[in-house]
Amino acid sequence: MSDMILRPFSADDTAWLIERHQTLYRRDEGFDDTFGPLVADILADFDAGHDPLRERGWIAEQNGARLGSIFCVDAGGGTAKLRLFLLDPKARGKGLGKRLLAICMGFARQTGYRDMVLWTHESHRAACALYAAAGWRLTESKPVHSFGVDLVEQSWRIDL
Structure with a gap:
C-alpha cells in the first residue's frame, strides 16, 4: 500500500464515514440502525467545535478511494481519545x-497529551491485537446490550 496517502479529515468525508460505519457494522456485527446516528453525532460534534491544534482526523486514501479513518480528540485533563478507527475490508x-x-498516537504525543483512551468491543479482535502490540492496556471489560446486539464493551488506555 505504498501509494496510500493519509490526509486530514474534511466535512466532505462525513457522509462516507457514516455510511461505511453503518454498513460494515451491520454486516459484520449485526448492529441495528442506531449506530449510524451515533457516528453522525460524533462527527457533528467534531465539525462544530474541535480545536485543530489539539484534535485531528485522518482519512486513508488510495487512488482517490477512501479506505479508512482515525481521530484524536481531547477527552479532558490531558487525555486524548481515539475515535472512529475504521478500515475498509479491502484495506485490512x-x-x-x-x-x-501510529500517526494518531504520534500526534497525541506531539500535542502534549499525557495519555490516551479508547472504547471498543471485544469482537474487534484484530484491532484489539493491534492496540495490545502498541502498548495499550485493557482497563475495563463488561457485557452490554448495544445497537441491538449483545456485546462485550472494552476500555483501553496507554501512557504517552
Whole structure:
C-alpha cells in the first residue's frame, strides 16, 4: 500500500464515514440502525467545535478511494481519545491500521497529551491485537446490550 496517502479529515468525508460505519457494522456485527446516528453525532460534534491544534482526523486514501479513518480528540485533563478507527475490508491486513494508529498516537504525543483512551468491543479482535502490540492496556471489560446486539464493551488506555 505504498501509494496510500493519509490526509486530514474534511466535512466532505462525513457522509462516507457514516455510511461505511453503518454498513460494515451491520454486516459484520449485526448492529441495528442506531449506530449510524451515533457516528453522525460524533462527527457533528467534531465539525462544530474541535480545536485543530489539539484534535485531528485522518482519512486513508488510495487512488482517490477512501479506505479508512482515525481521530484524536481531547477527552479532558490531558487525555486524548481515539475515535472512529475504521478500515475498509479491502484495506485490512496490509499494515494500514498500524500506520493509522501510529500517526494518531504520534500526534497525541506531539500535542502534549499525557495519555490516551479508547472504547471498543471485544469482537474487534484484530484491532484489539493491534492496540495490545502498541502498548495499550485493557482497563475495563463488561457485557452490554448495544445497537441491538449483545456485546462485550472494552476500555483501553496507554501512557504517552
